[in-house]
Amino acid sequence: MTALQEKPKAVAPSGPPPRRRGKRATALAGTDKLVLAIMLGIPTIVHLLFVWIPTLGSIALSFSRWNGIGGFEDIEWIGVENYVEIFTEYPRFWPAVQHNLIWLAFLLVVPTCAGLLLAVLLDRELRFSRIYQSALYMPMVLSLALIGFIWQLIYTPDGGLLNSVLGLDKPVDWIGDSDINLYAVLVAAAWRHTGYIMLLYLAGLKGVDPSLKEAAALDGASATQTFFRVTFPVMKPVNIVVAVVTVIEALRAFDIVYVINKGRNGLELLSVLVTDNIIGEASRIGRGSAVAVILLTISLGVIIPYLYQTFSKENRT
Amino acid sequence: MTATLERPSAPVVSKKRTITPARAALHAFLILTCLMTLAPLLWAVYASLRTYEDTSVNGYFSVAKSLTLANFAKAWEIGDLPHFYLNTFLITVPALVLTLLLSSMVAFGVSRFSFKLNLVLLMIFTAGNLLPQQVIVTPLWRLYRLIEVPEWISASGSLIDSQLGVILIHIAFQSGFCTFVLSNYMKTIPYELTEAARVDGASVFRQYWQLTLPLCRPVLAALATLEFTWIYNDFLWALVLIQDGDKMPVTSALQNLKGTFFTDNNLIAAGSLLVALPTLVVFFVLQRQFVGGLTLGSTKG
Amino acid sequence: MVRYTPGSSPLPHFGRRAMLRIMLAGAGVAATGGLAACGGGSSSGGDSKVVTFGNNLSDQVPKDAITAALKGFDAQSGGYSVTINTKQHEQYQEQINNYLQGKPDDVLAWFAGYRMRFFADQGLTGDLSDLWGKIGGNYSDALKQASTGSDKKQYFVPFIQYPWGMFYRKSVWQERGYTVPKTLDELVAVSTKMKADGLIPIAFAQKQGWPGMGTFDQLNFRINGYQFHVDLLAGKENWQDKKVKDVFDTWKRLLPFHQENALGREWQEAAQALQQKKAGMYLLGSFVGQQFPDADKDDLDFFPFPEINPEHGTDTVEAPIDGYMMAKKPANKDGALKLLEYLASPEPQLAYLKADPNSIATNTKADTSGYSALQKKSAEVIKSAKHITQFLDRDTDPGFASEAATNGLIAFIKNPDDIDSVLKGMADQAKNIFK
Structure with missing residues (x-):
């Protein structure tokens, strides 16, 4: 047996529970234990202090009325009033929820399909494949704020590229018309997201065992059949990652609408409502925090199953 | 997971390939798609090369009277870009280095040793990375105001309005993702290696610093590329935490070009491209690492 | 295969020390730091000048x-x-x-x-x-x-x-023979004429959320007078009042003369429409001149928004x-x-x-x-005014301005037939804010 607590390479699913092995930690030399504690402790403190404690703070503040001025003694605690107001009165809330959902649906459908298609097309011996890939995922490295700037050059009603190319008699107000501006912005967001999805699927496709495909081909399956019956199901882990990445991206969406018109007039998003309420000239910290908590709850609805999926598998291997 | 990194960078070109109509159609489709993808950027480049006098009279959708780099020079000067690039690098580089350092320590701990909170710790980090940033803004700002730091670090005497504050939140936030990826990678390193070192009497720190980290170089390179882009592109944290206009990173300073009092879209286009330049350079030079980084988190298991 | 050389570390060596410093600072235990902060620090201590x-x-x-x-x-x-x-x-x-x-x-x-x-x-x-x-x-x-x-x-x-006012290019007006309107009807008449001449009568932009507030202000104090305007913005009057509805009805009458697609345009672009002689007038502050090249600056002139209600004439000027x-x-x-x-x-x-x-x-x-x-004209107009207003977002609660007013005006411009529900929304939020 080893004195150190090195993790054995493979632990059987029914292996000893961590608690029992934990006892043997005494086997580590004193200094090593201390070093290890510091190595784990410092990052954990930083992470907890600046990410999780503020998160808890937001939850607490969501039950308050506070204009952000003065100390904590100025905070008035009002229970769930903020939530009631948000759900019943706040005129921008439900539109924001709707826009976030549209955002999510759009990102789940368009960039995912486009990314998957491009990945499938590029996952073969193909001349210039790398050049194509580079071009397709280049938008990834640009910030969303910058993308907001660049796409406004395309969308401006007077003299923008799109209206000029379309050459309509009556220019379309891509950014100002609240019936279409969300989709106009979504195209810009999808423009950036597609390359990412393509890359994830490319990696996934390369990881698929070629013998599976060969076996399917021998059974007389067409290429399409092989893809949907063999390849796609095997890529389940990638599909999950794509789903999580997309959901988080959709919930976090902020920079691009904020740069374009501060998230007003058809571009309201939950993240914008949080920002508007907590920073800005007249803060309503309580209401902003309550929207943040709603956003948090939705996010956790995705994060927790994902963690469960990822780490329960880990325990088994 | 490591497979993606070690895979040959380009498929071996087979010589006997012939051009079939299907192939030609595929290429045509891909070329078209790429052009459409690049169109917005190319359009910005085109606009940036034209003068205000030209576009204000002829509109943007016209053949340029002349092309000039003057907008770039003007944006560089008016936007005081060198100064803001420096600000950005003062934030990005320390944040990047420390994020990698701290998360590699956690990853090392959770992947090489077993203890009670092993998995819990990893889950906290992973989940933290996925939180929407706005959720933590207000309490974070208050917390920063309470934390005193010496004035040589921050003139405000607290973490507010200091580059250190922005660096810290980047570290705290980004270490989630890096820990997750690094721990996955470290699990694939045969544990016999560290065991041999341990038998030789190597300390825990030596096992981490001299043994494990060097082996993680490919994944560290990939993460560094990726994190550079993410931290560089940050918009929200500086907006919320920095009050002194002179300390803003370059992405936020871009707003200065889009001043309330004179809009010159050609100038903004030139400024935008200049701001994007470092990430584009990193992207072209370190493309392989970048791709590796993006796919790291996904292909495990 | 395994390299043990310490030099192969990808991380610079200052990392550890910097990290320690950050940890100390981050945990708030930097006692020395706290003291230094109280004492004014060493680097910036001497420059009280x-x-x-x-x-x-x-x-x-x-x-x-x-x-x-x-x-x-x-x-x-x-x-x-x-x-x-x-x-x-x-x-x-x-x-x-x-x-x-x-x-x-x-x-x-x-x-x-x-x-x-x-x-x-x-x-x-x-x-x-x-x-x-x-x-x-x-x-x-x-x-x-x-x-x-x-x-x-x-x-x-x-x-x-x-001052805020109706800005125009003298050369365009001379060339086309327009005269400065004194009343709302004259404004409509000159606008109609401009439209026939192929001009956009009134340049307009509301993407930034605030420029349209200027239009509301002018209409409100011209129709209802200074006192009502100030009281309304201070939360002392009801947004669902008939008087407020009159303002929006008048605005609705003028909207067809405003530049279309205002919600997707920034004021700078609207100002450039005026500068490029595509638009006949623009209701804005005199900072509109910043969008004019020096050569064109002398051609820029303005007139106060015309009288609507004789009881109030043009006694109020908006001059932030x-x-x-x-x-x-x-x-x-x-x-x-x-x-x-x-x-x-x-x-x-x-x-x-x-x-x-x-x-x-x-x-x-x-x-x-x-x-x-x-x-000179600006100074004169301001001097002769009986009442001076600042601007909607300077004359009311910031929360009301940035949220209820901004979004209310946007909703109105989006759908001018929906005045009642817009005003109800604004009234509800006003009640909430001015408790």
């Missing part, structure tokens, strides 16, 4: 102008010198709340009226009553009023001022005042007061206007002989 100046004029023309204006201070202040901290104009306003509570500059830019009172009332800015004892003679009563908080103390020093406040606890109070006193004098105001001739000085002793024709 520096006055910091929070500037929101981020664009080139006004930024150069304010820099020029401050130049004179260093010379005549007896050893003080100014450090300018410039922040993007709109970002500055968004952050003002945190800024005032965090680490504000000694002297900082702000706007007169309700918007100043909001922060003064909460004790976030310094009392300037003593200073006003010295500089009061420079200003008219209206300006003093606009600088006074709810507690009758002064918290603000006016710097420059500019930009100026400066002092931090609650300035690091350098002496210097801050000196700087504010300096800003209240004619020299810096004229120095500013030389570089940005789109406003006028607030100091009544400032020499106006160097003014352009447009500036």
Whole structure:
């Protein structure tokens, strides 16, 4: 047996529970234990202090009325009033929820399909494949704020590229018309997201065992059949990652609408409502925090199953 | 997971390939798609090369009277870009280095040793990375105001309005993702290696610093590329935490070009491209690492 | 295969030390740090002669102008010198709340009226009553009023001022034979004529959320008078009042003459439509001139928004005042007061206007002989006004302006037939805010 607590390479699913092995930690030399504690402790403190404690703070503040001025003694605690107001009165809330959902649906459908298609097309011996890939995922490295700037050059009603190319008699107000501006912005967001999805699927496709495909081909399956019956199901882990990445991206969406018109007039998003309420000239910290908590709850609805999926598998291997 | 990194960078070109109509159609489709993808950027480049006098009279959708780099020079000067690039690098580089350092320590701990909170710790980090940033803004700002730091670090005497504050939140936030990826990678390193070192009497720190980290170089390179882009592109944290206009990173300073009092879209286009330049350079030079980084988190298991 | 060389570490060696420092700072246990902070630190301890100046004029023309204006201070202040901290104009306003509570500059830019009172009332800015004892003679009563908080103390020093009105290009009007409208009907008539001539009668932009507030203001005080306007914005009148509905009905009548797609356009683009002779008029502040090249500046003129209700005529002018406040606890109070006193004098105001001739000085002793024709007219219009308003977002609660008013106006422009539900929404939120 080893004195150190090195993790054995493979632990059987029914292996000893961590608690029992934990006892043997005494086997580590004193200094090593201390070093290890510091190595784990410092990052954990930083992470907890600046990410999780503020998160808890937001939850607490969501039950308050506070204009952000003065100390904590100025905070008035009002229970769930903020939530009631948000759900019943706040005129921008439900539109924001709707826009976030549209955002999510759009990102789940368009960039995912486009990314998957491009990945499938590029996952073969193909001349210039790398050049194509580079071009397709280049938008990834640009910030969303910058993308907001660049796409406004395309969308401006007077003299923008799109209206000029379309050459309509009556220019379309891509950014100002609240019936279409969300989709106009979504195209810009999808423009950036597609390359990412393509890359994830490319990696996934390369990881698929070629013998599976060969076996399917021998059974007389067409290429399409092989893809949907063999390849796609095997890529389940990638599909999950794509789903999580997309959901988080959709919930976090902020920079691009904020740069374009501060998230007003058809571009309201939950993240914008949080920002508007907590920073800005007249803060309503309580209401902003309550929207943040709603956003948090939705996010956790995705994060927790994902963690469960990822780490329960880990325990088994 | 490591497979993606070690895979040959380009498929071996087979010589006997012939051009079939299907192939030609595929290429045509891909070329078209790429052009459409690049169109917005190319359009910005085109606009940036034209003068205000030209576009204000002829509109943007016209053949340029002349092309000039003057907008770039003007944006560089008016936007005081060198100064803001420096600000950005003062934030990005320390944040990047420390994020990698701290998360590699956690990853090392959770992947090489077993203890009670092993998995819990990893889950906290992973989940933290996925939180929407706005959720933590207000309490974070208050917390920063309470934390005193010496004035040589921050003139405000607290973490507010200091580059250190922005660096810290980047570290705290980004270490989630890096820990997750690094721990996955470290699990694939045969544990016999560290065991041999341990038998030789190597300390825990030596096992981490001299043994494990060097082996993680490919994944560290990939993460560094990726994190550079993410931290560089940050918009929200500086907006919320920095009050002194002179300390803003370059992405936020871009707003200065889009001043309330004179809009010159050609100038903004030139400024935008200049701001994007470092990430584009990193992207072209370190493309392989970048791709590796993006796919790291996904292909495990 | 395994490399043990320490040099192969991808991380620089300063990492550990820096990390330790951050940990100490981060955990708040840097006792020495805390002490150093109290003692003023070593690096910046000796320069109590520096006055910091929070500037929101981020664009080139006004930024150069304010820099020029401050130049004179260093010379005549007896050893003080100014450090300018410039922040993007709109970002500055968004952050003002945190800024005032965090680490504000000694002297900082702000706007007169309700918007100043909001922060003064909460004790976030310094009392300037003593200073006003010295500089009061420079200003008219209206300006003093606009600088006074709810507690009758002064918290603000006016710097420059500019009127809102209908701006147009003289050459275009001459060429086409348009005459300045005196009444609403005449405005409609000239607009109709412009439309027939292929011009956009009234340039319009509302993407930034605030320019359209100017239109509301003009219509409201022309129709309902100054007092109703001020009371409405202070939450003392009901937004569902018939009088308010009249305003929106009138606006609806004028909307067909406004530039289309306003919600996707920024005011700068609308101003350029005027400058490029595509539009006939533009209702905006005189800063519209900043979008005009020097050669075209002399061609720019304006007239006050025409009379609608004879009872009120054109007795009210919207003329926002930009100026400066002092931090609650300035690091350098002496210097801050000196700087504010300096800003209240004619020299810096004229120095500013030389570089940005789109406003006028607030100091009544400032020499106006160097003014352009447009500036002379601005000064005259403001002087002859019976009432002066600031601007919707400066005359009401910031929360109401940024949320209810902005989104209400957008909703109206989007769907002008839906006035009742827009006004109901605004009324509900007003009730919530002005409890």
